[in-house]
Amino acid sequence: MNRVKLTWEFRNDAESYCQRVQQDYQRDAAMTVAACSIWSRSTNECTIVTGPNPDHVVLGHEVRHCFEGHFH
Numbered sequence: 001m002n003r004v005k006l007t008w009e010f011r012n013d014a015e016s017y018c019q020r021v022q023q024d025y026q027r028d029a030a031m032t033v034a035a036c037s038i039w040s041r042s043t044n045e046c047t048i049v050t051g052p053n054p055d056h057v058v059l060g061h062e063v064r065h066c067f068e069g070h071f072h
Contacts, residue, residue, distance in 0.1 A: 005043075007047045015034055036049050037049070048066065
């Protein structure tokens with residue numbers, strides 16, 4: 001994917017929200033997540049969910065998911 005509509009959402013409960021998202025998508029819910037990206041290849045829309053002050057590494061990681069999907 002090289003064209004994506006990107007949205008960034010701040011949540012105080014980002015960690016627990018992202019854990020629920022992991023479970024909904026049947027991913028490894030045992031891993032600790034500080035942020036997540038929810039993307040749709042069919043619509044090329046991606047929402048990054050983080051807490052209010054993510055560092056550039058977390059944000060960059062989630063942006064990469066928006067363009068490459070599940071890479072790990």
